[in-house]
Amino acid sequence: MKNKHIYMMVLGLCAALMTGCTENERMRYENKPCVYFSSVTESDSIPYSFAAVIKDTATINVPLKIIGEAVDKDRVVAFRTAPASTAKDGVHYRLPETEVKVPAGKVTAEIPVKVYNKELDNGDVSLVLQLTPNADFDLGYSDRLTARVVITNQLVKPSYWRILSIYYGAYSKAKHRLCIQIQGFDFEPKLKGSMIQTYMSYGRLVYNYLLKTPVWDEETKQWITADWSPL
Structure with missing residues (x-):
């Protein structure tokens, strides 16, 4: 029992x-679906440097993600330029109005920001994008509702250099320029797992170059040599 x-x-x-x-x-x-910036938090930034490229304009795609299910119709995400922005519309950047489309069947989208290499000699400028609620979406995670795009004509030290140092050694702007010269491209704003093998190979090329040809660093007043052991 x-x-x-x-x-x-x-x-x-x-x-x-x-x-x-x-x-x-x-x-x-x-629940009503929500939207948030999927690659940055409010404490992060998306840098773009014209120092490493020979062009006057570029497009940065800021990714968005939806909390909720895909639907069988197009939806729109609304956003605005926050007052904290120092970049000038039409001078430093251009936006696709104040909303972007999430295509039917999708839960991701991007805000394409066109940036210009103009009036940057006095320092970096930043564009702060802020998501706003509308008929299609509420707001998602509270720390992922703003995205800061930093536009500069100076070299920007990658935020993940702690990992890159395994392949390239200690950071300096002079070494950064040498890396771009040898690689033919600058480091991505965010580390991509698919690039690890590429960075490993180029790190050895930079190391072998410095074995034969040390580079003078005007900023530190020191010679940069092959003083690390690349993988």
Whole structure:
């Protein structure tokens, strides 16, 4: 008899848990979908430097992600330029109005920011994008509702140089310029796993170059040599 009571209690508990899960899932899927910046938090930035490229304009795609399911119709994400921006519209950047489309069947989108190499000699400028709610989307994670795009004509030390130092040694702007010269491209703003093998190979090329030809660093007033052991 006692075992029967225990069995009935276990069945009741399982039923309650299943009901709770069903209700939670229903609540999750019935909530209005939300949007957030998927690659940066409010403490991060997306740098773009014209120091490493021979061109006057470029396009930076700032990625967005939806919390919720894909639907069978196009939707739009609304945003605005925040007052904290120091970049000038039409001088340093150009935006596609104040909304972008999330195509039917998708839960990701991008805000294409066209940036210009103009009036940057006095220092960096920043464009701060801020998501705003609309009929299609509420706001997502509170620390991912703004994205700062920094536009500069100076070299920008990659935020992940701690990892790159395994292949390239200690950072300096002179070494950074040498890397661009040898590689033919600058480092990406964010580390991509697919680039690790490439950085490993180019790190050896930079090392071998410095073995034969040390580079003078005007900033530190020192010679940069092959003083590390690349993988």
